[in-house]
Amino acid sequence: MFLKRISLLRDKVSSFNEYPFSIPVIKHLHELHLENNVTFFVGENGSGKSTLLEAIADGCGFSTAGGGRNNMYEVYASEAALAEYIRLSWLPKITNGFFLRAESFFNFASHIDNVDTVGxxxxxxxxxxxxxxxxxxxxxxxxxxxxxxxxxxxxxxAALSPAKQLTFLRILHDLTVEGNVQFIISTHSPILLGYPQADILSFDSDQMSKIDYERTEHYQITKTFLENREKVLSELFRED
Incomplete structure (x- = not known):
């Protein structure tokens, strides 16, 4: 564990009716305490997961387009709108790491093609x-x-088949067991969320809250669909 606490500098916010402070979870954020070396952010699209993650990346000094501290390049719409309004509290402070931004990974790959000199x-x-x-x-x-x-x-x-998601879980396990690392992961995957003993933080209400794996919407919808596929599809396609 390195990053211990994320604080919203509420006195710097001029209006909580404007983006990104109008997002319910951000509007009600005071301090977020991180207590696990693997933390998942879950929630519907637009719930603030990526907004907060980008701000953390900026506070770490990582490229908000995706990459580490030495990967500086520009991608449209990669600005971290929340970055100057949060404070990160560390123990100890580290500078090594990476921000994976799936939607702009193609641009990161092109950047590496342009700067790589070591094969x-x-x-x-x-x-x-x-x-x-x-x-x-x-x-x-x-x-x-x-x-x-x-x-x-x-x-x-985003780029991983279900089998490759299981491969990623093994990589995650090996890194957390063998190394001194911390992960914060925004995901919609019920497979990734099944990683044992991780903290799952839900963004689906006004205030961020810890939630058990089996209570996540991702798990419940997937379980219901797999166990009752014909019924779910019948209701979904029903003409009123």
Whole structure:
């Protein structure tokens, strides 16, 4: 554990009716205490997960377009709107890590093509563009993720098949057991959320709250669909 607390500097906010402070979870945020070396953010689209994760990435000094402290390049709409309004509290402060922004990973891969001089040693020895989308994600996790670091992942499942999501869980396990690392992961995947003993923070109400795996909407909807597929589809397609 390195990042212990995230505080919203509420006295700097001029209006809680304007984005991003109009997002309910952000509007009611005072302090978020992190108590686990693996923390998941879950919630519907627009609930504030990525907004907060981008702000944390900026506070870590990582590229908000995706990457680490040394990956500086620009991507449209990658500005962290919340960044200057939060304070990160560390014990100890670290500078090593990475921010995975799934929606702009193509741009990160192009950036690496432009700056790499050591044969892509941090990415399995090949350009990320020469690997499938899922392979490139796993190459990043396997080769670049190591050592004392904090990793911020925004929807890492976006490029991963269910089988590869299980592979990622094994990588996550190995890194947390063998290394001194911290993960904060925003996800919609019920597979990733099943990682044992992780903290799951729900963004689906006015205030962020810890939630058990089986109580997440992701688990409940998936379980209901798999166990009652015909009934669910019948109700979904029913003409009123």
């Amino acid at each position: 892509f040693k941090d990415y399995g020895g090949r350009s990320l563009h020469q690997q499938s989308h899922g392979e490139s994600f796993l190459s990043l996790f396997l080769h670049r993720f190591q050592g004392k670091a904090i990793y911020l992942l925004d929807e890492p499942e």
